[in-house]
Amino acid sequence: MLTRRIIPCLDTRDGRVVKGVQFQGLRDAGSPVELAARYEHQGADELVILDVVATDRGRSHALDAVRAVRRALRIPLTVGGGVRTAGDAERLLGAGADKVAVNTAALDRPGLIDELAERFGSQCVVLAIDAAATDAGWRVFRRAGQDPTGREAAGWAAEGAERGAGEILLTSMDRDGTRAGYDTELLSAVSGIAAIPVIASGGARTPDDFAAAFAAGADAVLAASMFHDGDLTVTEAKQQLALLGVEVRR
Amino acid sequence: MTDVAVVRTGSANLASVFVALERLGGVPRLVDRPDEVVAADRLVLPGVGAFASAMGVLERADLVEPVRAYAAAGRPLLAICLGFQLLAESSEEGGEVRGLGVIPGRVTRFASDVRVPQFGWNRVEWDGSGNPAGHAYFANSYRLVDPPNGWDVATADHGGRFVAAIARPRQLGCQFHPELSGAWGEALLRRWWDQC
Numbered sequence: 001m002l003t004r005r006i007i008p009c010l011d012t013r014d015g016r017v018v019k020g021v022q023f024q025g026l027r028d029a030g031s032p033v034e035l036a037a038r039y040e041h042q043g044a045d046e047l048v049i050l051d052v053v054a055t056d057r058g059r060s061h062a063l064d065a066v067r068a069v070r071r072a073l074r075i076p077l078t079v080g081g082g083v084r085t086a087g088d089a090e091r092l093l094g095a096g097a098d099k100v101a102v103n104t105a106a107l108d109r110p111g112l113i114d115e116l117a118e119r120f121g122s123q124c125v126v127l128a129i130d131a132a133a134t135d136a137g138w139r140v141f142r143r144a145g146q147d148p149t150g151r152e153a154a155g156w157a158a159e160g161a162e163r164g165a166g167e168i169l170l171t172s173m174d175r176d177g178t179r180a181g182y183d184t185e186l187l188s189a190v191s192g193i194a195a196i197p198v199i200a201s202g203g204a205r206t207p208d209d210f211a212a213a214f215a216a217g218a219d220a221v222l223a224a225s226m227f228h229d230g231d232l233t234v235t236e237a238k239q240q241l242a243l244l245g246v247e248v249r250r
Numbered sequence: 251m252t253d254v255a256v257v258r259t260g261s262a263n264l265a266s267v268f269v270a271l272e273r274l275g276g277v278p279r280l281v282d283r284p285d286e287v288v289a290a291d292r293l294v295l296p297g298v299g300a301f302a303s304a305m306g307v308l309e310r311a312d313l314v315e316p317v318r319a320y321a322a323a324g325r326p327l328l329a330i331c332l333g334f335q336l337l338a339e340s341s342e343e344g345g346e347v348r349g350l351g352v353i354p355g356r357v358t359r360f361a362s363d364v365r366v367p368q369f370g371w372n373r374v375e376w377d378g379s380g381n382p383a384g385h386a387y388f389a390n391s392y393r394l395v396d397p398p399n400g401w402d403v404a405t406a407d408h409g410g411r412f413v414a415a416i417a418r419p420r421q422l423g424c425q426f427h428p429e430l431s432g433a434w435g436e437a438l439l440r441r442w443w444d445q446c
Binding site: 001002003005040045070071074075076077093094095096097098120121122123124166167196197219220249 | 269
């Protein structure tokens with residue numbers, strides 16, 4: 001039986017880990033290699049690096065960080081941020097990513113998902129979706145949450161799955177960095193429609209939040225600040241989840 | 251330092267495999283010629299993607315018979331994920347496609363009542379070989395159900411038991427990704443490496 005996964009996320013910029021609240025106000029949170037090794041040791045099931053690519057130099061720093069993390073890591077590594085073409089994905093995979101996350105570029109050109117799945121296999125392709133509640137339901141935003149797209153979150157997830165994405169990384173912009181818990185209604189809506197695994201992101205504070213996300217249909221949970229700030233280790237989170245009857249790898 | 255020949259099976263993402271082999275003390279390099287397979291001290295058959303396209307790559311490079319003969323002779327071999335499935339007689343993925351036929355059996359799709367692909371960590375248990383049980387990272391839609399004779403066999407459950415790994419002296423085939431399966435996966439690779 002498959003276990004539920006816990007995935008620490010490193011938001012990086014110029015090779016350093018940063019963390020913002022509701023997509024703003026970045027602050028430094030440490031070295032990616034040190035954090036990656038620490039989280040694997042604690043029992044993390046995978047690691048995600050989302051890089052804020054500001055400049056060409058930043059892009060090469062990001063590739064260096066992926067290479068360094070890969071050498072330190074023996075679990076799957078997903079990398080996203082600024083992936084616009086199959087060539088961008090190939091560079092990240094070559095540097096040591098096992099999966100590549102696409103977001104804005106897939107919204108602008110959905111065929112990119114088909115192209116990546118065809119070339120690298122669906123197991124390499126993660127569709128990252130930033131969603132927020134609006135009067136018209138959950139809508140998808142592009143460019144790190146800056147621009148509304150008018151797309152509906154569950155429908156976009158289903159289209160991504162049909163086009164060949166292997167997993168959905170679903171971030172609630174309303175909850176990101178707030179520690180108010182995952183948006184379980186959003187999770188239920190998306191995981192009920194997409195036929196592929198959904199990774200819940202945005203708002204985690206306690207193991208109970210993880211359990212609620214799993215109950216709402218998430219296959220995996222992503223968290224950043226709660227782990228970076230040392231509130232809770234992955235080991236402790238898994239111990240508590242096991243007590244709650246959630247199947248985890250230990 | 252020991253050379254390891256990694257067979258080019260198509261678009262497989264190899265960075266993690268290379269790093270894992272380097273941790274064992276190996277010097278991995280990609281090979282795609284029959285003479286390189288014949289001369290290999292240790293051979294790795296990696297693979298992600300579709301069965302038919304990987305067999306097509308091997309056929310066009312005239313590698314089917316050299317790899318089959320190398321594996322059948324019991325020489326040092328590591329086969330991962332799709333590379334492991336290629337060892338079987340055939341697969342139903344993409345029609346009915348012939349494999350290398352190193353082990354009997356047909357690779358079939360997971361049952362329809364479980365999530366396909368299988369993505370994530372599943373518990374792997376060896377049948378009485380003394381290897382430790384543990385969790386391994388899988389990413390597959392097809393699997394082998396019937397264990398081959400003459401191999402130690404590990405199984406896992408995803409809508410029924412399936413073959414998660416097979417091992418005999420100097421040879422290891424894994425449906426999962428040992429290079430992504432943490433300390434447990436590294437220990438498994440280390441046991442294989444030390445036998446070679």
